[in-house]
Amino acid sequence: MPAPDQQRFSRRAVVRLMAAAPAATFAAAALTGCAKDAAPDTRLLLLDGSTLETASLRGQVYLVNFWATSCTTCVAEMPEIVATYQRYKNRGYDTVAVAMQYDPPAYVTRFAQTRALPFKVAVDHDGQAARAWGDVQLTPTTYLVDRQGRIVKRYVGRPDFTAMHALIERLLAEG
Numbered sequence: 575m576p577a578p579d580q581q582r583f584s585r586r587a588v589v590r591l592m593a594a595a596p597a598a599t600f601a602a603a604a605l606t607g608c609a610k611d612a613a614p615d616t617r618l619l620l621l622d623g624s625t626l627e628t629a630s631l632r633g634q635v636y637l638v639n640f641w642a643t644s645c646t647t648c649v650a651e652m653p654e655i656v657a658t659y660q661r662y663k664n665r666g667y668d669t670v671a672v673a674m675q676y677d678p679p680a681y682v683t684r685f686a687q688t689r690a691l692p693f694k695v696a697v698d699h700d701g702q703a704a705r706a707w708g709d710v711q712l713t714p715t716t717y718l719v720d721r722q723g724r725i726v727k728r729y730v731g732r733p734d735f736t737a738m739h740a741l742i743e744r745l746l747a748e749g
Contacts, residue, residue: 613724640715726741
């Protein structure tokens, strides 16, 4: 059995580690959000029955938004995603909304139709897309990809759209 002083030190060390864990997690998430990893080439089944290869989006700045009709944050942010698409679509920008595997396709179709979503909407029927894009579990999770097909930013939760627009402007200007 350790001496009493060693026991207290161990407890203090554990408490310090536990206190530092959220900061370390936040730092890791921030670094992940800034990484320029290659966006995965995935095949998505769109609501209209066609398929989209994300590799075909290279040469454009594009956003991939993993969402669900049952996610209140996703539903609340969708008008801003639409406005962002409308603002930049004529400048080489595109958007793909990918509904999660657990989202009933009929709900996704109804949502897309009633809100007249102007961009591509896919349903991740088998979870393959979510796995390919970093095992997405939380919605919304959104990726901003540059013209070279590199992930520039990953957002978990609602993005700061003002900052996102500034980043999109910069990426579009890089030509």
